Amino acid sequence: xxxxxxxxxxxxxxxxxxxxxxxxxxxxxxxxxxxxxxxxxxxxxxxxxxxxxxxxxxxxxxxxxxxxxxxxxxxxxxxxxxxxxxxxxxxxxxxxxxxxxxxxxxxxxxxxxxxxxxxxxxxxxxxxxxxxxxxxxxxxxxxxxxxxxxxxxxxxxxxxxxxxxxxxxxxxxxxxxxxxxxxxxxxxxxxxxxxxxxxxxxxxxxxxxxxxxxxxxxxxxxxxxxxxxxxxxxxxxxxxxxxxxxxxxxxxxxxxxxxxxxxxxxxxxxxxxxxxxxxxxxxxxxxxxxxxxxxxxxxxxxxxxxxxxxxxxxxxxxxxxxxxxxxxxxxxxxxxxxxxxxx
Amino acid sequence: xxxxxxxxxxxxxxxxxxxxxxxxxxxxxxxxxxxxxxxxxxxxxxxxxxxxxxxxxxxxxxxxxxxxxxxxxxxxxxxxxxxxxxxxxxxxxxxxxxxxxxxxxxxxxxxxxxxxxxxxxxxxxxxxxxxxxxxxxxxxxxxxxxxxxxxxxxxxxxxxxxxxxxxxxxxxxxxxxxxxxxxxxxxxxxxxxxxxxxxxxxxxxxxxxxxxxxxxxxxxxxxxxxxxxxxxxxxxxxxxxxxxxxxxxxxxxxxxxxxxxxxxxxxxxxxxxxxxxxxxxxxxxxxxxxxxxxxxxxxxxxxxxxxxxxxxxxxxxxxxxxxxxxxxxxxxxxxxxxxxxxx
DNA sequence: ACCTTGTATGCACACGTGTTCACATAAGGA
DNA sequence: TCCTTATGTGAACACGTGTGCATACAAGGT
Numbered sequence: 001x002x003x004x005x006x007x008x009x010x011x012x013x014x015x016x017x018x019x020x021x022x023x024x025x026x027x028x029x030x031x032x033x034x035x036x037x038x039x040x041x042x043x044x045x046x047x048x049x050x051x052x053x054x055x056x057x058x059x060x061x062x063x064x065x066x067x068x069x070x071x072x073x074x075x076x077x078x079x080x081x082x083x084x085x086x087x088x089x090x091x092x093x094x095x096x097x098x099x100x101x102x103x104x105x106x107x108x109x110x111x112x113x114x115x116x117x118x119x120x121x122x123x124x125x126x127x128x129x130x131x132x133x134x135x136x137x138x139x140x141x142x143x144x145x146x147x148x149x150x151x152x153x154x155x156x157x158x159x160x161x162x163x164x165x166x167x168x169x170x171x172x173x174x175x176x177x178x179x180x181x182x183x184x185x186x187x188x189x190x191x192x193x194x195x196x197x198x199x200x201x202x203x204x205x206x207x208x209x210x211x212x213x214x215x216x217x218x219x220x221x222x223x224x225x226x227x228x229x230x231x232x233x234x235x236x237x238x239x240x241x242x243x244x245x246x247x248x249x250x251x252x253x254x255x256x257x258x259x260x261x262x263x264x265x266x267x268x269x270x271x272x273x274x275x276x277x278x279x280x281x282x283x284x285x286x287x288x289x290x291x292x293x294x295x296x297x298x299x300x301x302x303x304x305x306x307x308x309x310x311x312x313x314x315x316x317x318x319x320x321x322x323x324x325x326x327x328x329x330x331x332x333x334x335x336x337x338x339x340x341x342x343x
Numbered sequence: 344x345x346x347x348x349x350x351x352x353x354x355x356x357x358x359x360x361x362x363x364x365x366x367x368x369x370x371x372x373x374x375x376x377x378x379x380x381x382x383x384x385x386x387x388x389x390x391x392x393x394x395x396x397x398x399x400x401x402x403x404x405x406x407x408x409x410x411x412x413x414x415x416x417x418x419x420x421x422x423x424x425x426x427x428x429x430x431x432x433x434x435x436x437x438x439x440x441x442x443x444x445x446x447x448x449x450x451x452x453x454x455x456x457x458x459x460x461x462x463x464x465x466x467x468x469x470x471x472x473x474x475x476x477x478x479x480x481x482x483x484x485x486x487x488x489x490x491x492x493x494x495x496x497x498x499x500x501x502x503x504x505x506x507x508x509x510x511x512x513x514x515x516x517x518x519x520x521x522x523x524x525x526x527x528x529x530x531x532x533x534x535x536x537x538x539x540x541x542x543x544x545x546x547x548x549x550x551x552x553x554x555x556x557x558x559x560x561x562x563x564x565x566x567x568x569x570x571x572x573x574x575x576x577x578x579x580x581x582x583x584x585x586x587x588x589x590x591x592x593x594x595x596x597x598x599x600x601x602x603x604x605x606x607x608x609x610x611x612x613x614x615x616x617x618x619x620x621x622x623x624x625x626x627x628x629x630x631x632x633x634x635x636x637x638x639x640x641x642x643x644x645x646x647x648x649x650x651x652x653x654x655x656x657x658x659x660x661x662x663x664x665x666x667x668x669x670x671x672x673x674x675x676x677x678x679x680x681x682x683x684x685x686x
Numbered sequence: 687a688c689c690t691t692g693t694a695t696g697c698a699c700a701c702g703t704g705t706t707c708a709c710a711t712a713a714g715g716a
Numbered sequence: 717t718c719c720t721t722a723t724g725t726g727a728a729c730a731c732g733t734g735t736g737c738a739t740a741c742a743a744g745g746t
Contacts, residue, residue, distance in 0.1 A: 067472035069702035072731040129410035412732035415701040
C-alpha cells in the first residue's frame with residue numbers, strides 16, 4: 001500500500017507529505033547528517049558557527065527530529081500513559097487536570113485513556129504498542145489485565161486512589177479511613193446522635209475505607225449508623241438517597257461518601273424537604289471540591305489533597321525511572337477535616 | 344551513553360528491559376520474522392495454522408508490535424495532539440472528556456497538552472517531534488505559533504470554540520451570537536427593561552460574539568445594556584461582578600457570558616444581597632452545564648452542545664485524514680435557549 | 687503439456703535517527 | 717621534534733518494523 005520511492009524523487013500526490021528530515025537539513029546547510037543530529041544533541045562536539053547555521057536551516061525548513069526514530073535509539077520515549085477511568089466525578093476532572101499539567105512540566109507527554117469500557121482488555125492492547133515510560137492509573141479502573149501486562153512488560157505502574165501491594169508497583173492514596181474517622185468524631189462531639197451514611201457504588205477504593213473510618217469514629221462515642229444506603233457518587237444520587245433515608249428514618253446527620261453526593265443531599269434536605277442545614281440535619285462530604293467552599297453550600301468535608309497527590313505521583317515516577325528496580329512504595333497523603341457550615 | 348550490544352547477548356543490568364521483538368517471536372515459533380509481521384497484518388497471505396501458532400507465541404512472550412518502528416513505515420501514527428488551553432471552566436472539562444473518549448473510540452491516541460503557559464512556543468516545540476495525524480485546539484488557546492507550525496508542517500488543524508478562516512483549517516463553534524440573541528429577546532419579551540451584562544476576559548471566542556448577540560437581541564426591542572462589566576468566566580468573578588453591578592445600578596436582569604459566572608451572580612443576588620431570583624433580578628448564563636439543571640440553580644441559559652461539537656470534530660478529523668487537500672470547513676452548531684427558572 | 691491464478695514464504699530494503707568508531711586537525715608541553 | 721590532549725567530522729551500525737520482490741508450490745482450465 002505504501003509507495004516505494006527515493007527521497008529525492010517527487011511523488012505525484014502523496015497522501016501525507018513527507019516530513020523534513022535531517023538529511024534535508026544537512027543538504028541545505030552543506031554538512032553531514034551526523035552534524036545535524038549533533039546540533040540537536042546537548043554536549044556534542046560541534047563547531048559553534050556550524051551549529052548555528054544548522055539550527056537556522058532547521059528553523060527555516062521546519063525540521064524537528066522525528067521522535068519515533070529517536071525513540072528507537074533512546075531508552076526513554078517520554079510518553080506516559082494515563083488511564084483515568086470513567087471521569088464521572090468533578091474530583092476526577094480536577095485531579096487529572098493537575099496531573100496532566102504536572103507531567104508536561106517535567107517533560108513527559110501524557111497519552112490519556114478514559115472511559116469505562118476502554119479500560120478493558122481489547123481496547124487497552126494498543127497502548128502497549130507504544131514504548132511508554134510508565135503508566136499512571138486512577139484507582140477506580142485498576143483492571144487486573146493492566147497490572148499483569150505491566151508486570152510482564154516491565155512497565156512502571158503508578159496507581160492513584162487506592163493501595164495496591166505488588167512487587168514493583170507504586171501507589172498513592174489519601175488517608176480515607178483517618179479522614180472519615182475524624183469527621184465522624186466531629187459530628188458526634190457536636191451532639192449528633194442519629195446519623196446515616198450514603199455510600200458510593202462498589203468497586204471504588206473509598207468503598208471500603210471511608211465507611212469503615214466513619215464507623216470507627218462513631219464507635220469511639222458509643223454510636224453506630226442508624227441507616228446506610230448505597231448510591232453512585234453523583235449529585236442526583238445524593239438527592240435521591242437523602243430523601244429515601246429521611247423518609248424512613250429520623251436522622252440529625254448524614255455523612256456522604258463524597259462532596260457531590262453531599263451537595264445533592266443538602267439540596268434534598270433544604271429545597272425538597274424544607275428542613276434546615278445544619279440546624280435540623282447536618283451533612284458532610286469528602287474530597288473538598290472547589291464547589292464545597294462556595295457560600296451556597298459551605299460544606300463541611302474532608303480534604304482529598306490534589307496538589308499533594310499529584311506531587312507524589314510525579315516524585316514516584318521520576319524516582320522509578322531513575323531506579324526501575326527499587327521496591328514498590330506506598331504513599332498515604334493527609335486528609336484533614338475542613339469544618340465549614342453544614343455540621 | 345547507550346550501550347551497544349547484540350540482541351542475543353545478555354546485558355548486565357539494563358536500565359530498561361529490552362522489549363520483546365518480532366524476531367524473538369519468530370524464533371520461538373520457528374518461522375521467519377516476516378511471518379510474524381504478517382500475522383499482525385490484516386489480509387496478508389499466511390497459513391492459518393501458522394498464524395495461530397505465532398499469535399500464541401506472541402501472547403506468551405507478551406509481544407506487541409512496536410508502534411514507533413511501525414510508525415516509521417506507515418503514513419499514519421494514530422496519535423492526535425489535543426491542546427486544551429487553561430481548562431478553567433467546568434465546560435472545558437466536560438467537552439475535553441467527551442472528546443478524549445471519542446478519539447479513543449475511533450482508534451486515535453490523544454496526547455493532551457494543557458495549561459496556559461504550555462501553549463507558548465518553547466513548550467510546544469516538542470510535540471512537533473511526533474508525527475501526529477492532526478492537532479485539535481480549543482478556542483481559547485489558538486496561538487499563532489501553532490497555526491503557523493501546522494501550516495508549515497502540513498499538520499491538519501481542527502479548532503473548536505472559535506472560527507478560524509485559513510486555507511486547510513477546519514473549525515467548529517456554536518452559534519454564540521444567535522444563542523445570546525434569542526436569550527436577550529426572551530428577557531425583553533418577558534418584561535425586563537434594565538439589563539446588565541457580565542462579560543468574560545478578553546482573548547476568548549465568546550468575548551466578541553456573545554455580547555454582540557445579546558446587544559442585537561435587545562436592540563430589536565429598543566433596549567440596550569444599562570451597564571457592562573468585565574469578569575473572568577469564574578464563579579467568584581460572577582459573585583463579585585454582580586455585587587458591583589447592582590451596587591451602582593438598579594437592574595432587573597443580568598446576562599452572564601457563561602454558566603459559572605451566572606451561578607456566582609445568582610448567589611450574590613440571593614445570599615449576599617437578599618433579593619429574589621427571578622422576581623427581583625433575572626439571571627441568565629451560557630453553556631448549559633450539568634449544574635445548570637440542578638434544582639438549586641435551575642438556570643435559564645443557552646446550550647453549548649458538547650455532543651454535537653465533539654461529533655463534528657471527529658467527523659472533520661476523519662474526512663480530512665481521508666482527503667488532506669479538501670478545503671477548510673467551518674461548522675456552526677445550534678445553540679438553543681434552555682428556558683428554566685431564572686428569567 | 688502449458689499457462690494462469692491463488693497462496694505462501696524468505697530476503698532485503700527503507701523508514702529517520704543517535705552514537706560509536708576511526709580518523710583528522712590543532713594546540714600545548716617536554 | 718614528539719607525545720598528549722582536546723576538539724571536529726563523516727562513515728557506518730543499530731533500533732524494529734512493514735512490505736515489495738522474487739520464488740515456490742498447488743490447483744484448475746485449455
